[in-house]
Amino acid sequence: MAKAKAVAAPKEGISRREFLYYIWGASLALFTAELTGLIIWFAIPRFREGEFGGNFTVSIDNLPGINEPPVANAEGRFWLVNLDTTQPNGLMYPAPDETEPIIGVAAVYKVCTHLGCIYSWNDATTRFECPCHGSKYRLDGRRVESPAPRTLDRFELSALDADGNVLAVSEPDADDFYPAIIIPDGTVSLQVNTGQKKNGPQETLICTFTDNC
Ligand code: FES
Structure with a gap:
């Protein structure tokens, strides 16, 4: 009499191999989700319009007069200065090593x-003065007295017409610094990009020219 073939009973639950597959799949899905989240997070702009790190738009009417005290923008942490060393006064004047005139507008970072x-700006001494260790700067941010190691930093500045078209924008110079820009006719507002900052150069202290350091 033929022996009946034993039939294996179906296993309950999942095998070890299936379990490892599930773990691997779940890990992969989690990693992909985290990676996608990180990519989105990096793609979102860090700053909105009008926040520090973003663009600040200022009416041309708020621009200070030529070689007059600077105008502060507290939210944007910058000063607007309007410079012309061909019309020197007690606030802005050419230093002996400046062969080219300094003319135009700049956005100066408010941090020493x-x-x-x-x-802050000191009306009595007509210069910027730092309360911490006594550094002093001319209206354009060049050092008059140390211990500051360099000229004050500046932000990128654009001149816009009534339709928001850019008429002029600061371009880095040979020192990789934003020089003052001449404001073209037709400008109705200025835009300061506080996400674009250039460090000031290490120019000679102005006080050395008068033996007054
Ligand atoms: S932090 Fe301004 S002089 Fe030291």
């Missing part, structure tokens, strides 16, 4: 280049 204190 020494150790990061917030300096």
Whole structure:
């Protein structure tokens, strides 16, 4: 009499191999989700219009007069300065080593280049002065007295017409610094991009020319 073939009973649950597949699949899905999240996070702009790190638009009416005290923008942490060393006064004047005139408008970062204190404009002495360690700067941000290691930093500045078209924009110079820009006719507003900052150059202290350091 033929022996009946034993039939294996179906296993309950999942095998070890299937379990490992599931773990591997879940890990892969989690990793992909995290990676996608990171890519989206990096793609989102860090700053919105009008926040520090973003663009600040200022009416041309708020521009200071030529070689007059600077105008502060507290939210954007910058000063607007309007310079012309061909019309010198007690605020802005050519230093002996400046062969070219300095003419135009600049957006100067409000943080001292020494150790990061917030300096202010002093109407009595007609210069920027830092309360922490005494650095002093001319209206355009060039150092008059140390210990600051360099000229004040500047932000990228654009001149816009009534339709928002860019008529002029600051371009980095040979020192990789934003020089003052001449404001073209037809400009109705200025845009300061606080996400684009250039460090000031290490120019000679102005006080050395008068033996007054
Ligand atoms: S932080 Fe301004 S002089 Fe030191």
